[in-house]
Amino acid sequence: MVKKFAELRAKMSPDSRARSEQKARRLMTEMALHELRRARGMSQEDLALVLHVKQPSVAKFEQRADTYISTLRDHIRGLGGELEIIAVFPEGDVRITNFEVLESEA
Numbered sequence: 001m002v003k004k005f006a007e008l009r010a011k012m013s014p015d016s017r018a019r020s021e022q023k024a025r026r027l028m029t030e031m032a033l034h035e036l037r038r039a040r041g042m043s044q045e046d047l048a049l050v051l052h053v054k055q056p057s058v059a060k061f062e063q064r065a066d067t068y069i070s071t072l073r074d075h076i077r078g079l080g081g082e083l084e085i086i087a088v089f090p091e092g093d094v095r096i097t098n099f100e101v102l103e104s105e106a
Contacts, residue, residue: 033075034062040079050078069099 009017031039037047037058044058051058051074061067061075073083085096 032062037062037079042079047075047078051075073099 044055048055076083087094
């Protein structure tokens with residue numbers, strides 16, 4: 001017997017529901033590039049068309065551990081987003097703006 005998620009959720013305690021929502025928010029803020037692409041509803045072929053590259057280039061890029069910031073920025077823009085670089089410190093976060101300046105000078 002299949003139950004709707006809404007029915008299961010309604011039976012959860014408020015504390016359990018809050019923990020579930022918190023975990024879901026955390027999972028949505030931390031994704032590998034291939035997960036982000038899938039969450040945006042794009043295939044590698046779709047993204048390759050937007051970026052004017054071949055599909056194997058997208059597959060290879062998604063597996064890389066090191067890349068140029070400009071390449072990553074283009075990839076994120078191809079998915080419909082903007083790349084922001086944030087430095088995280090115990091005292092607070094700082095948004096790094098150097099790369100925006102470099103882009104506007106180009």
